[in-house]
Amino acid sequence: MARRADVSDKAQAEHMVDEAVRRTGSLDILVNNAGIEFLTPFLDIAESEWDRILDVNLKAAFLCGQAAARHMVSVGRGGKILNIAPINSHVALEKQAHYVASKGGLLMLTKAVAIELAKYRINVNAIGPGVIDTALTKGSLADPERRAVLLSHVPWGRVGQPRDVANAALFLCSDEADYVRGTILYVDGGWLIS
Template sequence: MKLQNRIALVTGSTQGIGRGIAVRLAEAGADLVINGREDGEEAQETLEQVRKLGRRACFIAADVGVVAECRRLVNEAVAQMGPLDILVNNAGLQKHRPFLDAEEAEYDQVLEVNLRGPFFLAQAFARHLRDSNRGGRIINNSSVHEELPFPNFTSYCVSKGGLKMLMRNLAIELAPLGITVNNVAPGAIETPINSSLVKQPDKLERLLENIPAGRLGQPRDVAGAVAFLASDEASYITGTTLVIDGGLLWNYSEQ
């Protein structure tokens, strides 16, 4: 088990890609800190899946869009589970809004969760590793939209483009501490956020025409890449984005 005796904190891991990542890391031997904005059935389901694999796990509620909550999340994770080894900044959201109609509050909400949260979570995590004289892994769940324009989702694209440069800068600054920093960039993944798309055959067909692999991705497709980047096998990989999109990025066209 490649992540035996490692402890991972995965934000936004109560469902979708985040849950898939948490379960995959547990399969590789890691113990897990599950995070979401509030406890509930989804959080408990993730905990149950991780514990069925024989791994330790806890849930900590925190809003990663609030800096004080980011710092509390890391501190409580260490207090409950022990020294952390892996941080996966997975929590994220998007708002559909034409640019000319965009509102400040929506922009702020997207940037707070998608960019400010990863910034200050990474800072708290890296300080923890520095103070305990240990290396570690930071993996951000970005998007193909760190590269690809997405009309009517400008704030989302801004946040993911910023996350790309955050990753690159931190990779350079934190490398002397033995901390690697990388992004995964999913394309179209079948998760609850895309449930309405799956129910619209015409829209789904047009999207699939842009994906050379001919299918939507699954959370496990992203989770496997995260598990690799978290492992010792990826110890010399830092400052890069691993695209997981079935070829969509280089084949996409607006229709």
């Protein structure tokens, strides 16, 4: 079942969670995957662009996470919340001040909420993708110069595929990850160790 919603809008985020519960009878896993980025020099970032990135990349995880967690707590069966807080929550790249600020915030949101929800047996973790071949990176990867710069950070020597991230998500949302809390699993081909 697919539903269209702007997850940075409180009413739509809550409606999405309510509808998932109503249609399926339960909500056990939430993945906060929606994200946007713009490449803009710091001196040129407009306030509206800053707000949009922070709304989608950070506020939405708060809104959806809170709505989902309230449901999970009321049912009392625990659950999993997974945020996508890329390596840019640790390392900055030029022209991405707003993006890295939003993802850095998401990383700390992950940790803070993991502490509070542990007593309800709700796991909150994050995945830290490096450079993954998706619509988001299409422009950057099509530019030979930028592609070379990005790949120069990846010891594994290739761009990641969505499946690389999905495999990590499957683990973190499974029972096998029950004792893994407030952590970030990097799927970055070794970027952060290089």
